[in-house]
Amino acid sequence: MKYLITIAVIALVLFSCTESKQKVAECSILESPKVIINKKTGAITFTENVTKVEGSNWWMGIIGQGHRMPFNENLEFDTWGVGFGNQVQPLILSDNGDVVWSEEPLRIENSDTELIVGSRDKIKVTKGGDNLKDGFLYASENYFPPSGKMPDELLFTSPQYNTWIELMYDQNQKDILKYANSIKDNDYPAGVLMIDDNWQEDYGKWNFHEGRFENPKAMMDELHSMGYKVMLWVCPFVSPDCDVYRELKSKGYFLKNKAGQPAMVNWWNGVSALLDLSNPGAKKWFTDELQRLVDEYGVDGFKLDAGDARFYTGDIELNGLSPNEHSKLYGEIGLAFPLNEYRAMWKMGGQPLAERLHDKNHNWGHLNMLIPQMLVEG
Incomplete structure (x- = not known):
């Protein structure tokens, strides 16, 4: 049980998948149940507090901030209406195979012990495998599968x-x-x-x-x-x-x-x-x-x-x-x-x-x- 997600004061444990690719594909997805409603605007924000395994490294799909990854400092990113001059994916990966995804732009706060992740849509958190490559392949297959076409060679x-x-x-x-x-x-x-x-x-x-x-x-x-x-x-x-x-x-x-x-x-x-x-x-x-x-x-x-x-x-x-x-x-x-x-x-x-x-x-x-x-x- 390496992966821990804390929601308010309740701790839920998301099971680790085995090395079998078939079983990895069957990993359950935990969707964020914690909701914040802005009383003035009515805007709904979903949040997750993701506790990081000691020694793990994390990357986010923000190309223009790639030089700051893996995250090794306290920082905040909000990608709503922000692209940092480059491409952005609503995706977070770890070298333990963890995958975080939302269909809407992500906002994160990073510290030594946890990631606080927010979005205006549900946040999907799962275990895509045992390492960074596994996590990326899981995300690619499930969230942005290859079209089979290429740009001009x-x-x-x-x-x-x-x-x-x-x-x-x-x-x-x-x-x-x-x-x-x-x-x-x-x-x-x-x-x-x-x-x-x-x-x-x-x-x-x-x-x-x-x-x-x-x-x-x-x-x-x-x-x-x-x-x-x-x-x-x-x-x-x-x-x-x-x-x-x-x-x-x-x-x-x-x-x-x-x-x-x-x-x-x-x-x-x-x-x-x-x-x-x-x-x-x-x-x-x-x-x-x-x-x-x-x-x-x-x-x-x-x-x-x-x-x-x-x-x-x-x-x-x-x-x-x-x-x-x-x-x-x-x-x-x-x-x-x-x-x-x-x-x-x-x-x-x-x-x-x-x-x-x-x-x-x-x-x-x-x-x-x-x-x-x-x-x-x-």
Whole structure:
């Protein structure tokens, strides 16, 4: 009996499973019966106090905090509307095979002796086996089973080049072709070439900017002839001063504030409206725009940036979903395009989506984060 869960003053013991995989699959799941109701808001929170076996190590599905794992300090995390710039799963694992899961974002308080876990949905606690690998495999099979599909294999077999490093906001046809040629001229192989932010007319107006791209189809054809697959940067924002905004506003395709107007969201490139991807019409419009770029220009895929859960917080009506669930809706867009890349994500484990780490600064502190975060990312 290694695993102990304390609920109020009552101690319940969750039995240890044997080494048999069949018996592991039959392990009972203890769902949190302790409920806290906020008298002012009526919000319901489920909680568990998980007592840790001495010497055990614990990890949580927060990629952006992977350098702090396994937990070896007193800390608190709340993932409601927070993604730490990367992917988040509502999952906690130990190297003794313990598995903690909830369908809603988790909040934890960690100390030397216990984890206090909270969620707005039931918390499932079980023994998935005897070690970290067993626990992860149990979680994968039961909570995010593999789809059987993979992202485009080029993301794993060929170099990925990004024009942001060379051009930042000065994306233009002439310099993109110059960059692509210089790669080949220096005997590097062609691979995936990502054309980053500011190739477009405006945020939400997904046409090549005529002043910077005199013949985008010819550019795409030339890049393809050199052996590149080409991805374009996109985001879920729409600039409020462009004609596309007026069209989409009339159709009700934006998330609204409490006054019933399109919510204006501050992000790193200004203030924009945010597509409501829980609206089937808005989802279809965005997907159709991306498919049009594929059909007209031969674009091979997309770097789907932003989509962080934090952009869905504040004065926004969420239509009954959590901020994190809106982030997940953005993640589902990439399923239609095998050559995809994401940075921010909620859940979606086991799906054919390529996830990257958050940008890192040029310092030793951020360098030290790389391997721990990659290990948690898997």
